[in-house]
Amino acid sequence: xxxxxxxxxxxxxxxxxxxxxxxxxxxxxxxxxxxxxxxxxxxxxxxxxxxxxxxxxxxxxxxxxxxxxxxxxxxxxxxxxxxxxxxxxxxxxxxxxxxxxxxxxxxxxxxxxxxxxxxxxxxxxxxxxxxxxxxxxxxxxxxxxxxxxxxxxxxxxxxxxxxxxxxxxxxxxxxxxxxxxxxxxxxxxxxxxxxxxxxxxxxxxxxxxxxxxxxxxxxxxxxxxxxxxxxxxxxxxxxxxxxxxxxxxxxxxxxxxxxxxxxxxxx
Numbered sequence: 001x002x003x004x005x006x007x008x009x010x011x012x013x014x015x016x017x018x019x020x021x022x023x024x025x026x027x028x029x030x031x032x033x034x035x036x037x038x039x040x041x042x043x044x045x046x047x048x049x050x051x052x053x054x055x056x057x058x059x060x061x062x063x064x065x066x067x068x069x070x071x072x073x074x075x076x077x078x079x080x081x082x083x084x085x086x087x088x089x090x091x092x093x094x095x096x097x098x099x100x101x102x103x104x105x106x107x108x109x110x111x112x113x114x115x116x117x118x119x120x121x122x123x124x125x126x127x128x129x130x131x132x133x134x135x136x137x138x139x140x141x142x143x144x145x146x147x148x149x150x151x152x153x154x155x156x157x158x159x160x161x162x163x164x165x166x167x168x169x170x171x172x173x174x175x176x177x178x179x180x181x182x183x184x185x186x187x188x189x190x191x192x193x194x195x196x197x198x199x200x201x202x203x204x205x206x207x208x209x210x211x212x213x214x215x216x217x218x219x220x221x222x223x224x225x226x227x228x229x230x231x232x233x234x235x236x237x238x239x240x241x242x243x244x245x246x247x248x249x250x251x252x253x254x255x256x257x258x259x260x261x262x263x264x265x266x267x
Contacts, residue, residue, distance in 0.1 A: 003024070003038060003053065005053060005113060005120065006024045006038040006039055006053060007024055008120050009038075009039055009051070009053075009080070009113070009122075010022050010023065010024050010039055012122065012146060013039065013041055013051075013149065016146070016147060016148065016149050016169075017147070017148075018043050018044060018045070018148055018149040018150065019041055019042070019043055019044070019149050020042045020043060020044050021041070021042050022039060022040070022041045022042075023039070023040050024038065024039055024040075025040075027040065035052070035062075035065065035066045035069060037050035037051055037052055038051055038052055038053045039051035041149065041167075043149055043150070043151065045150075045151075047076060047150070047151035048074070048075045048076065048151070049075070049076040049077075049078055049149065049151050049167040050066075050070055050075055050076070050077055050078070050167075051078045051079075051080060051167070052066065052077070052078070052079050052080070053080055053081075053082070053113070054079055054080065054081040054082060054085065055082050055085075056085070057085060057096075057098055058079075058098050059098065060097055060098055060101050060159035060160060061159075063079065063098070063101060063102075063160055064159070064160045064161075064162070067160060067162065067164040067165075067166070068162065068164070070164075070165065071153075071162075071163070071164045071165045074165065075165060076151030076152075076165040076166055076167040077164065077165065077166055077167060078111070078166065078167030078168070078169065079102055079105070079110075079111070080111045080112060080113055080122070081102065081110055081111070081112045081113075081125075082112070082113065082114065083112040083113060083114030083123065083125065083140075084114065086099070086110060086112055086125050086138075087125070087138040088138070089138065089139055089140040090137075090138070090139060091137075091138050092130065092135060092136070092137050092138070093135065093136060093138060094134050094135055095127060095134060095135075095136050097159055099127075100158065100159075101158055101159050101160050103127050104156060104158050104160075104215060104216055105154075105156070105160065105166055105215075106166075106168065106170075107175075107213065107214070107215060108126065108127060108178070108210065108213070109124045109125060109126045109127065109141075109178065110124070110125045110127075111123075111124060111125075111169060112124070112125050116142050121142065121144075122144055122146045122169075123140050123141055123142050123144050124140070124141040124144045124170070124178070125138060125139075125140055125141075126138065126139050126140070126141060126178065126181070128181075129207065129210065141178070144170075144174075145171060145174055146169060147171050147174075148168070148169060148170060148171040148172075148174075149167065149168070149169055150167070150168045151165055151166070151167050151168075152165070152166060152168065153165050153166075154166055154215050154218075155215065155217050155218060155219065156215055156216060156217055157216050157217030158216055158217075161217075205259065205260065205263050207256070208255075208256035208257075208259040208260050208263075209223075209256075209260065211252055211253060211255075211256035212226040212227055212230060212253065212256050212257065212260070213226060213230070214226045220264070220266050223257065223260055223261075223266075227253060227254075227256075227257040230249075230253045231250065231253055231254070234246045234249040234250040234253060235250055236250060
C-alpha cells in the first residue's frame with residue numbers, strides 16, 4: 001500500500017530549491033538493499049539522500065546499520081519520526097537512547113511529522129538541557145520552514161559511533177535561531193537554582209560538545225572553530241546579549257572548550 005505521508009513529503013521536497021528531484025519509487029537497478037528508503041532525493045549539489053519515516057521505536061543498531069549501508073555508497077541518511085512517538089511539547093523527560101541518537105545526529109533536535117491544525121506538517125522537536133543528568137526539556141517548533149536540503153559527513157561517538165553521511169533539512173538561518181533558543185534554555189535551567197549538579201564524566205564530555213553546538217566527538221578543527229565563533233558572540237565586551245547572560249554563556253563556552261581539550265589531550 002502506498003505511504004500517504006511519503007507521497008506528501010515527496011511533494012514538499014520537490015518544492016525545496018536545493019532539490020533536483022525526489023521520488024518514492026524504488027531504484028530498480030539496485031538488486032539488494034537491507035533497508036529501503038521511503039523517499040530518494042538528489043540535490044543540485046549532486047548529493048544523494050535517502051529518507052526513512054520512523055513509525056515505531058527504532059534500535060540504535062538498526063539506525064547505525066542504515067547509516068553504514070548508505071555512507072559506504074556516499075549516500076546521506078535522514079530519519080523523520082512520527083511525532084506520536086516523541087514527547088509532547090513542554091514535557092520534561094529522561095531521554096531514551098534512540099531519541100538521544102537522533103538528537104545528536106541533528107545537533108540537538110529530531111525532525112518529525114504530524115498533524116498541526118488538522119494538516120500534515122514537518123516540525124522540529126528540540127531537546128534542551130536541564131540541571132539534571134540525562135533530563136531534557138522538550139519543545140516543538142511548529143513553524144519549521146522546510147526550505148533547505150543538504151548532505152554532510154559527520155563523526156559521532158554515541159551508540160551510532162562512526163563517520164556517516166547525514167541529511168539536514170534546516171537552513172543556516174533557522175539553525176542560528178534554534179541555537180540561540182537552546183542557549184537561552186540552558187541559561188534558564190542553570191541559573192534558576194544555585195544547587196551544584198553531579199555530572200558523570202561521560203555525560204560531562206557530551207554536554208561540553210553540545211555547549212559548543214557541535215556533534216559529540218567532532219574533530220579538533222571543528223571544536224576550535226565552534227569555540228571561536230561562540231566566544232566572539234558571547235564575549236562580554238562585544239556581545240549584543242544581556243551582559244549577565246553573555247558573561248555566563250562565555251564562561252560556559254570556555255569551560256566546555258577546556259573540558260574537551262583536556263579530555264582529548266589537545267594542546
